Structures are given as C-alpha cells and as structure tokens.
Amino acid sequence: MKLFALTNQHRISKGEATVADFQTEFDELGFDDSFICPHSPTERCGCHKPEIGLLLEAQQKHQLDLKKIVIIGDVGSTDMLAAHKVGAYKILVATGWGRRSKSDYRQTWLETEADYYAEHLLDAVNWILNKEKGAK
Incomplete structure (x- = not known):
C-alpha cells in the first residue's frame, strides 16, 4: 500500500516556507510521495483542494x-x-x-x-x- 501526502500549504505563498521544506518533512515521515499546493486559496488554481489537480497529478505519476x-x-x-x-x-x-x-x-x-x-x-x-x- 502506498502512502501519499496531498496538502494545501498557503504558507508557501506567503514566503513562510518552501515546497522543499514540506517535501523533506513528508519524506522523513515515510510518505512514498507528496503533492503540495503552494498557492493561496484566493489564487483559484487547479491544485488547491477541493480542486482535484493534486489527485490528478498523483494519478498520472503513480497510475492510480x-x-x-x-x-x-x-x-x-x-x-x-x-x-x-x-x-x-x-x-x-x-x-x-x-x-x-x-x-x-x-x-x-x-x-x-x-x-x-x-x-x-x-x-x-x-x-x-x-x-x-x-x-x-
């Protein structure tokens, strides 16, 4: 069974953290992969949950x-x-x-x-x- 992190992290858009910070944390926690939305909720991107962009990215990368x-x-x-x-x-x-x-x-x-x-x-x-x- 694979374990993935799919997370909204608007702190990245504020400059308070980086995607790499979160990827490192998820790697250390033992996740097989991580998919991170770095955008603010107001940016209306396709990856900020409840949008499904992160899920589609995981699906494509891991044939889910x-x-x-x-x-x-x-x-x-x-x-x-x-x-x-x-x-x-x-x-x-x-x-x-x-x-x-x-x-x-x-x-x-x-x-x-x-x-x-x-x-x-x-x-x-x-x-x-x-x-x-x-x-x-």
Whole structure:
C-alpha cells in the first residue's frame, strides 16, 4: 500500500516556507510521495483542494485508480470534497480540524458524507485494513 501526502500549504505563498521544506518533512515521515499546493486559496488554481489537480497529478505519476484510493483528511470542505469529486473513499479524522469540520463547518461540504469517521489516524488505518480483508 502506498502512502501519499496531498496538502494545501498557503504558507508557501506567503514566503513562510518552501515546497522543499514540506517535501523533506513528508519524506522523513515515510510518505512514498507528496503533492503540495503552494498557492493561496484566493489564487483559484487547479491544485488547491477541493480542486482535484493534486489527485490528478498523483494519478498520472503513480497510475492510480482514483475510485480505489482512500483519502484521509481532517477538513471536509477540502479533503472530503476533493475525494468526492474523483469517487475516492473518504475518511474524516477527528484530529486537527476534523471535529469542527464535522460539526461547526459541516454546511461547507453538504454534498458528500465521509465513508468513515475516525477518531485518529490509527483508527482510519484499521478501517482500511478491515475493508481490505473483507474485499478478499
């Protein structure tokens, strides 16, 4: 199973960090690859989630079937919407922005629902592994 980071990092557009900073961090964390949107949300680029540019880049580079991938994220209005647009499985984790995304900001991503709500990353991974076992 491959592990990719797909992330909006508008701090790069503010000059507070570089793409290389994030790539190094994701490499150190053991990700197989990282796809980073460096743009401000106001730039209206095609890679800033909920747009699907990062997913299409990952698909092309790694020959992915986007209907078989799982997006784990903590923001419904970016992560869950991007996953929804490509037909991927969606897991919203409660950590980070997750709890508030599910409650306070739920109106910003009403067009979809997470396939699973995980308390934390390990919970999400266990759901994926159990889903894999059931598919075999």
